[in-house]
Amino acid sequence: MAAAAVPVAHRAVDGRRFVLDGSLDLTAPFTSVADVTIDGRLHEFTAGVSGLADDVARALGVDRFDEELTYQGGSLLTARTRPYDPQIRLTEDRLVAVWRGRRYCFLTELYGAATVDLLGVLRKLRVEEYDDGLTLHPAGRGGAEFAAPATVLKEVPGLGLLEMAPLTRQRAAQLPSWRGLRTQAGELFRDTLSDGKPYFVLATEDTWLSLVPLSDTDLEQVPTLVNRLRVSSAG
Numbered sequence: 001m002a003a004a005a006v007p008v009a010h011r012a013v014d015g016r017r018f019v020l021d022g023s024l025d026l027t028a029p030f031t032s033v034a035d036v037t038i039d040g041r042l043h044e045f046t047a048g049v050s051g052l053a054d055d056v057a058r059a060l061g062v063d064r065f066d067e068e069l070t071y072q073g074g075s076l077l078t079a080r081t082r083p084y085d086p087q088i089r090l091t092e093d094r095l096v097a098v099w100r101g102r103r104y105c106f107l108t109e110l111y112g113a114a115t116v117d118l119l120g121v122l123r124k125l126r127v128e129e130y131d132d133g134l135t136l137h138p139a140g141r142g143g144a145e146f147a148a149p150a151t152v153l154k155e156v157p158g159l160g161l162l163e164m165a166p167l168t169r170q171r172a173a174q175l176p177s178w179r180g181l182r183t184q185a186g187e188l189f190r191d192t193l194s195d196g197k198p199y200f201v202l203a204t205e206d207t208w209l210s211l212v213p214l215s216d217t218d219l220e221q222v223p224t225l226v227n228r229l230r231v232s233s234a235g
Contacts, residue, residue: 006021006026007019007020007021008020008021008026008027009132010030010032010132010133010152010154011032011130011132011133011134011135012032012034012133012135012149012150012151012152013032013033013034013045013047013106013133013134013135013136013150014034014135014136014146014149014150015135015137015235016149016150016166016233016234016235017132017233017234018152018164018207018231018232018233019231019232019233019234020154020229020230020231021229021230021231022185022228022229022230023228024156024157024158024159024225024228024229025156025157025158026154026156028154028155028156028157029048029049029052029154030048030133030152030153030154031046031047031048031052031152031153031154032046032047032048032133032150032151032152032153033045033046033047033150033151033153034047034136034146034147034148034149034150034151035146035147035148036125036136036138036144036145036146036147037144037145037146037147038121038124038125038143038144039121039124039143039144042147043108043110043121044108044109045106045107045108045136046106046107046108047104047105047106047107047133047134047136048104048105048106049103049104049105050100050101050102050103050104050105052105052107053077053098053100053105053106053107056107057079057096057098057107060081060094060096060109061081062079062081062096064079065077065078065079065098066078066079066080067079067115069115071099071122072099072122072126072127073101073127073129074099074100074101074102074105074127074129075099075100076097076098076099076122077097077098077099077100078095078096078097078098078115078118079095079096080093080094080095080096081094081096082094092111093111093112094109094110094111095109095110095111095113095114095115095117095118096109097109097110097118097122099122099127101127101129101134102129103129103131104129104133104134105134106127106134106136108121123139124138124139124143124144125137125138125139125144126138126139149165149166149168150165151163151164151165152164152165155214156229157216158216158217158218158221158225159211159217159222159225159226159229160200160211160212160213160214160217160222161211161212161214162209162210162211163209163210163212164207164208164209164231164233165207165208165209166206166207166208166233166235167203167204167205167206167207167208168208171208172203172208175189175201175203176189176191176201180201180203181223183202183223183226183227184226184227184228184229184230185202185204185226185227185229185230185231186202186203186204186205186207186231187202187203188200188201188202188222188223188226189201189202189203190222197213198213198219199211199212199213200213200222200226202226202231204231204232205232206232206233206234207231207232207233209231211226
């Protein structure tokens with residue numbers, strides 16, 4: 001049974017807002033991922049609801065955090081992990097850092113770093129929390145910039161895992177060369193991954209979406225479900 005049409009808004013790490021509407025179940029939480037170049041080095045930040053930090057930390061082997069500081073209106077927690085990588089036959093030294101606010105959090109990792117190095121990185125960013133997500137703004141006179149527009153990931157039951165980003169010229173150039181299916185949401189393309197599994201791309205007026213089917217996805221129903229979806233974004 002289709003869910004009632006209740007629009008939801010999700011704010012990406014770089015501040016862009018994605019609004020989804022339609023008679024689908026849009027209640028699942030979202031995550032946003034961005035690469036930020038800080039003093040010439042690339043750092044990945046993952047943001048989402050506050051519980052995301054604990055889930056990701058556990059996946060990285062963190063059972064508890066070693067240090068907690070008050071930072072930019074929230075709590076900054078750190079832990080050190082030393083996983084062994086069998087491919088390179090080395091033990092990695094990782095500093096896992098989580099900033100947690102009222103409703104949202106972000107997580108990042110630094111290799112071979114101390115807390116003072118982490119603070120040096122974060123000082124180049126200003127954290128702002130909103131009702132629909134959090135943002136990281138490059139602060140000061142430079143030294144930090146987004147390497148590319150941030151993405152937003154969200155699971156929609158029955159449809160699959162959506163990855164959303166602004167429809168830039170680079171994204172538009174990556175669209176398949178053939179004509180897609182016209183839907184209420186935009187132009188829908190079907191393609192295959194390198195392993196032969198199917199996936200979809202949806203291009204709206206201002207948003208690029210990839211749609212990876214999940215175990216509950218009926219591939220034949222994807223165009224029908226997409227036709228019930230509306231997506232827009234604004235910087």
